[in-house]
Amino acid sequence: MIRVVLPYHLRTLAGVGAEVTLDVAGPITREAVLDALEAQYPMLRGTIRDHVTRQRRPFLRFFACLQDLSNEPPDAPLPEEVAWGAEPFYIIGALAGG
Amino acid sequence: MTQIRLLVGTRKGAFILTSDGKRQRWNVDGPHFGGWEIYHLKGSPADPNRIYASQSSGWFGQMIQRSNDGGKTWAPVGNKFAYEGDAGTHLWYDGTPHPWEFKRVWHLEPSLTDPDTVYAGVEDAAIFRTTDGGGSWHELPGLRGHGSGKFWQPGAGGMCLHTILLDPSDPRRMFIAISAAGAFRTDDGGQSWRPINKGLKSQYVLPDPDAEVGHCVHRIAMHRSRPNVLFMQKHWDVLRSDDAGDSWCEVSGNLPTDFGFVIDVHAHEPETIYVVPIKSDSEHYPPDGKLRVYRSRTGGNEWEPLDKGLPERDCYVNVLRDAMTIDSLDACGVYFGTTGGQVYASADAGDSWQPIVRDLPPVVSVEVQTLA
Numbered sequence: 001m002i003r004v005v006l007p008y009h010l011r012t013l014a015g016v017g018a019e020v021t022l023d024v025a026g027p028i029t030r031e032a033v034l035d036a037l038e039a040q041y042p043m044l045r046g047t048i049r050d051h052v053t054r055q056r057r058p059f060l061r062f063f064a065c066l067q068d069l070s071n072e073p074p075d076a077p078l079p080e081e082v083a084w085g086a087e088p089f090y091i092i093g094a095l096a097g098g
Numbered sequence: 099m100t101q102i103r104l105l106v107g108t109r110k111g112a113f114i115l116t117s118d119g120k121r122q123r124w125n126v127d128g129p130h131f132g133g134w135e136i137y138h139l140k141g142s143p144a145d146p147n148r149i150y151a152s153q154s155s156g157w158f159g160q161m162i163q164r165s166n167d168g169g170k171t172w173a174p175v176g177n178k179f180a181y182e183g184d185a186g187t188h189l190w191y192d193g194t195p196h197p198w199e200f201k202r203v204w205h206l207e208p209s210l211t212d213p214d215t216v217y218a219g220v221e222d223a224a225i226f227r228t229t230d231g232g233g234s235w236h237e238l239p240g241l242r243g244h245g246s247g248k249f250w251q252p253g254a255g256g257m258c259l260h261t262i263l264l265d266p267s268d269p270r271r272m273f274i275a276i277s278a279a280g281a282f283r284t285d286d287g288g289q290s291w292r293p294i295n296k297g298l299k300s301q302y303v304l305p306d307p308d309a310e311v312g313h314c315v316h317r318i319a320m321h322r323s324r325p326n327v328l329f330m331q332k333h334w335d336v337l338r339s340d341d342a343g344d345s346w347c348e349v350s351g352n353l354p355t356d357f358g359f360v361i362d363v364h365a366h367e368p369e370t371i372y373v374v375p376i377k378s379d380s381e382h383y384p385p386d387g388k389l390r391v392y393r394s395r396t397g398g399n400e401w402e403p404l405d406k407g408l409p410e411r412d413c414y415v416n417v418l419r420d421a422m423t424i425d426s427l428d429a430c431g432v433y434f435g436t437t438g439g440q441v442y443a444s445a446d447a448g449d450s451w452q453p454i455v456r457d458l459p460p461v462v463s464v465e466v467q468t469l470a
Contacts, residue, residue: 007157008133009133009134009155009157009158010158013158013161013174043161043174045177045178046159046160046161046177046178047158047159047161047177048158050159051177051178051179051180052178052180052200057157057158057159059156059157060157060158093157093158094157
């Protein structure tokens with residue numbers, strides 16, 4: 001079971017609390033987690049990754065285990081603590097704008 | 099019993115303002131989608147309880163929301179706006195080629211007859227259509243493919259398709275406007291388009307002030323009884339066309355300044371039009387700190403200020419291009435919103451005004467529904 005912490009606006013959009021849990025098959029990568037998240041909550045499609053380019057939206061960041069994973073390759077394995085469900089995968093709205 | 103419903107898009111959410119036919123007392127409902135930019139909401143003429151909203155965020159991108167109950171509840175629908183084929187390039191601010199990139203939906207225009215069909219004007223400029231109530235959106239690529247697309251260039255607000263007018267007498271004819279490309283018309287339901295900018299002059303902006311494209315059109319408007327007559331607020335200049343955009347002539351007349359964003363037409367008098375003059379493109383507030391609507395009863399050239407009930411001093415707000423609307427009661431109501439968060443209403447065709455609300459987030463758009 002993978003735990004994902006969402007920023008406020010995506011919680012309200014999906015109608016969920018701060019943390020959601022996902023079943024993810026296969027290697028636990030960022031791409032696999034986001035695919036599972038969007039499959040479970042289709043209204044989040046396009047809000048984290050651009051529909052066309054599949055790139056991370058510039059003002060979003062990914063963290064886990066106190067590490068900034070935002071610029072890691074999308075198919076890189078996530079930390080084992082995330083794969084075990086001991087630690088959540090954080091999607092964070094970056095401090096930008098005013 | 100007659101009801102008026104105002105759909106107000108702001109920088110921090112949507113608000114729905116309702117009143118009876120007297121339009122004196124208002125109920126304020128919102129914010130919906132608090133914290134999100136709501137560039138535009140519009141109801142279907144064929145089913146007024148069907149409302150579409152463009153919800154966007156610099157963080158989370160574009161959402162489209164749909165309501166089937168007049169804005170009481172909402173549900174997200176499709177938000178994928180992918181350009182058809184090779185997106186290609188347009189000109190960037192420095193004149194170099196720049197890839198076409200979707201940024202947001204500026205304007206939603208529901209079909210006059212089908213609640214499930216809606217047109218969307220987007221940045222970078224293109225027009226999309228849904229025929230399944232917003233579930234999926236498909237570009238009408240003939241507009242960008244017109245041939246001039248690679249020469250379009252963004253205005254200060256971005257390269258946005260912000261105006262869509264549907265001809266009530268001919269379902270194949272539409273008019274659109276793009277900043278800063280100009281106005282275009284289709285006569286075949288959106289398959290092919292042609293620029294309709296003859297007579298527009300953009301001195302100091304374009305190398306050729308009479309260029310076919312490149313003009314910064316801010317807004318166009320029509321009266322549904324005379325779809326061949328169009329009125330335009332350009333960056334500078336107010337203009338009219340009596341031949342469906344084939345040619346334009348300036349009707350700025352005695353306006354104190356002919357810069358502005360909004361323009362709209364009286365519900366029952368096709369020659370009566372409204373603008374809100376803004377001092378200049380450098381300042382973006384009304385002349386002398388006085389907020390005034392100007393009305394022409396002669397289709398332009400002769401303008402009268404309307405200021406009863408509007409701020410007479412120290413007013414430095416702007417009125418953005420989608421932020422004026424007119425109901426169809428008799429006398430017609432005129433409404434506009436400001437970047438200062440006020441929404442003003444006139445229940446007597448502009449003769450006098452009252453604020454409905456004063457402290458909303460900056461208002462981006464205002465649309466009215468006249469409900470029987």
